[in-house]
Amino acid sequence: MTGPFTTEAVLAYGYAAGLLVAAAGLDRLARHVARRSERHRTGGFTYRPEHDAWVCPADQLLWPVGQDRHHRLYRARPSVCNACPRKPDCTPSRHGREIVRALRPWPHSEAGRFHRGLALVLVVLAATLTLIEAVRHPAWPDLALAAAALAATAVTGWWLTGHLRATPAGFPGPFPEPEEKSANRDRYTTVWRSE
DSSP: OBTTBOHHHHHHHHHHHHHHHHHHHHHHHHHHHHHHHHHHHTTTOEEETTTTEEEOTTSOEEEEEEEOSSEEEEEEOHHHHHHOTTHHHHOOOTTOOEEEEESSOGGGSHHHHHHHHHHHHHHHHHHHHHHHHHHHOOSHHHHHHHHHHHHHHHHHHHHHTHHHHHSOTTOSOOOOOTTSOOTTOOTTOEEOOOO
């Protein structure tokens, strides 16, 4: 016994709290890595949503040239890139600089869903451990700890599923197959598949 609480209950709820901290840390770390990867991929370039184009440091535009279900490819005109004095520091390609942009925001990407799923598994484990311990030790002081642990678990789970609640039904919508003709597709965009 540790005061009014049983040692087993204190250890179990402490472990559940550790699982919640690990879940929150995993989610924050995955988000940080995704942002850092995006900054590395587009370093020095600025996205212009009104044109759906990227602007390079030499003030030239990279236009969309293709997409698959998950990414959109932007490319600068080769004649502009090959004549640019910054080309050796920018790209070795003679076809122009390319940028690949994810169509889905971070939590909806495959990596984002994977990491968010891992974090939610840790939350479910914390809730399961808390409930099992509450059933094993139904005394009042231990139940107060169980209630606090369940409240923390609920808050963490609510926070991690926030993107699901904030997302409209059906987001992101399915992309048309290459053989389907879309009225809103522009003449510069082609659809390519990743095998």
